[in-house]
Every structure is written in structure tokens, then in C-alpha cells.
Amino acid sequence: MSIIYLESKDNPKIKHLRALIEQNQYRKKQQQTVLESTHACLAWLDSGQKIHAFFTTEAALKHPDLQDIQELHTGHIFIISEVLYKSLSTLGTTIACLAVIDIPRHTQTINYNVDTLILDDVQDPGNVGTLLRSAAAANIKQILCTPAVASLWSPRVLRAGMGAHFSLCCFERVDLTNVLPQFEIPVYATNSHQANTLYEQDLKNPCVWILGNEGQGISEFALAHAKAVTIPQPGGQESLNVAIAGSICFFEMVRQRT
Structure with missing residues (x-):
């Protein structure tokens, strides 16, 4: 040196x-x-x-x-x-x-039977990095990102991820129309207007979480291929920050499996 x-x-x-x-x-x-x-x-x-x-x-x-x-x-x-x-x-x-x-290169292919986080056009680098950090902490190892998601390897996303990237298998620029129908495990999407609450779901087995764009939410295609769940908000706020909502979902899954 x-x-x-x-x-x-x-x-x-x-x-x-x-x-x-x-x-x-x-x-x-x-x-x-x-x-x-x-x-x-x-x-x-x-x-x-x-x-x-x-x-x-x-x-x-x-x-x-x-x-x-x-x-x-x-x-x-x-x-x-x-x-x-x-x-x-x-x-x-x-x-x-x-x-x-x-930038790490991996040779793995998408595994359709393991816990997975799908980011559907989440664009804020801080939210993306935080979601990766929470996913890694909850032992979700596979991350799929649609083309409009903030670049995972940008310095800002890396900073928010605090090293989480290094334990994850990440796929960028994923076409959901090709991959979503292939999952053989339950697929959940957060949606504040649904009657099904997060806490009513059985999350003890592998599943997929889809989290959407900060303004528009998840795409119609993603919503059509997932079970939409809501996080109860008795305080009456319209919605939660996507990184907070995702973290709540991940750790409800952890709670049920512990």
C-alpha cells in the first residue's frame, strides 16, 4: 500500500x-x-x-x-x-x-420459490436503499427491480443501503410481465385502499412483496398478479412512506416466523 x-x-x-x-x-x-x-x-x-x-x-x-x-x-x-x-x-x-x-456481477437466475422483494418503479434513492437494508435485515435475499427504479449501485442508494447490497442477489431492469406469472409462492402488494389487512395474512412460508412508486403505487399489471393488503392506520393518514410500509411488512413476516 x-x-x-x-x-x-x-x-x-x-x-x-x-x-x-x-x-x-x-x-x-x-x-x-x-x-x-x-x-x-x-x-x-x-x-x-x-x-x-x-x-x-x-x-x-x-x-x-x-x-x-x-x-x-x-x-x-x-x-x-x-x-x-x-x-x-x-x-x-x-x-x-x-x-x-x-459493480458485482452474478450468474444466478431468478428463483421463483424464495422470499423476494420487487420494487416497481420506486424512484427515490433513499427509499430504495432503505428498503434493501430492511429486506436484508429480514433475511429477504432476492431483489427484483423494474426499469424505472433508482439505480441500485448509485452512491446515494448505496449510502442508504448501509452495506445491505453486499448480501443480496439483485436483478435490475426486470420485466414484470415475464417474471410475475412464474412465481409459485404467494405474492403480496401494499395498497392503502384494500380491505385485506397485513395482519390477517399467513406469512410463515416464502412469499413475494411488491412495493410501488411513491406517487402512483404499483402498476395495474402487478396489482392484477398479487393479493393487495393494507396496513391499518388508525390515525387516519392517507398513506405511509414506501420504505416504512415495506419494513412493516417484512417484520410482520419475521414476527410470524419467529
Whole structure:
């Protein structure tokens, strides 16, 4: 491991880093993304994966979390100025920590008999990352995403996921018309206008959860291929945030299986 100082914002490594942070198409072309937070970096390294390039500041290098990363990271560490780091960071105030990694590739095919989370056009990166984090905590390992879902490997979704991605099998740009009819287990969709409540369902066996767009909800096709359930809201709110609704569903499933 060596420490290298980079001063210019026009350095090719800085340009590559900035493009990965800001441009979805560039991430897809390069098949790389950026982790931003010591927690995510340590989770990535602990899973046996490699960081290609690690960027921090001279002051942050002394932080205990950065010391832990240095013990696991075998490549170069690039030191940049505080001003340059702030121009790159999407987090604001945090320990300076940016890591370039390869987007994982998996060879698995969709399993139609295991607990699955389907995201149907969920577009907010924070909601997507939170849902992945809750799914992983509830031991849901398979994630299917329709084309309009926020890019799973964007820095913002990765930040909200807090390392959950690394234990999940994720499929992006899925056509629900092809996959939904093939599931051999119950499929549930949240819908605030249905009479069937979540707590009336038998969730002890594997099932599928479909969560929809923040404004429009799930598609008509998805709703036609699922049993719609509602989460009782005695306080009278019109609807719940999709990440909160999903988390409630996942942990009702966990409760019934415990």
C-alpha cells in the first residue's frame, strides 16, 4: 500500500471518480461505482471484495475507521484536499472516505420459490436503499427491480443501503410481465385502499412483496398478479412512506416466523 497526493481537480483519477459519482451511464459503461462512508467500505472489504482506489484527506487518515480500512485495503490511498473532497462528496459533513469498486456481477437466475422483494418503479434513492437494508435485515435475499427504479449501485442508494447490497442477489431492469406469472409462492402488494389487512395474512412460508412508486403505487399489471393488503392506520393518514410500509411488512413476516 502506498499513499499518493493528488492536488488537481483535472487529474484523470479525480475526473473518473467524479464521473462515477455523478453519471449513471458512466457507471454502467465502466461497471464501477463509489462507496461513500467508512461503514460501507468496511462492509465491502469484510465481504472479501476489493477496493480499486481509495480517496481521503490528510486529516481523516488518522481516524480509527480509516485505520481499519488501511489494514484491509492493499491498493493505493489517494490524499486530496478538503476543498476538493467537499466538491465530490454527496454526504456533506462526514469522515472523508470515497472508494471506487467494481459493480458485482452474478450468474444466478431468478428463483421463483424464495422470499423476494420487487420494487416497481420506486424512484427515490433513499427509499430504495432503505428498503434493501430492511429486506436484508429480514433475511429477504432476492431483489427484483423494474426499469424505472433508482439505480441500485448509485452512491446515494448505496449510502442508504448501509452495506445491505453486499448480501443480496439483485436483478435490475426486470420485466414484470415475464417474471410475475412464474412465481409459485404467494405474492403480496401494499395498497392503502384494500380491505385485506397485513395482519390477517399467513406469512410463515416464502412469499413475494411488491412495493410501488411513491406517487402512483404499483402498476395495474402487478396489482392484477398479487393479493393487495393494507396496513391499518388508525390515525387516519392517507398513506405511509414506501420504505416504512415495506419494513412493516417484512417484520410482520419475521414476527410470524419467529
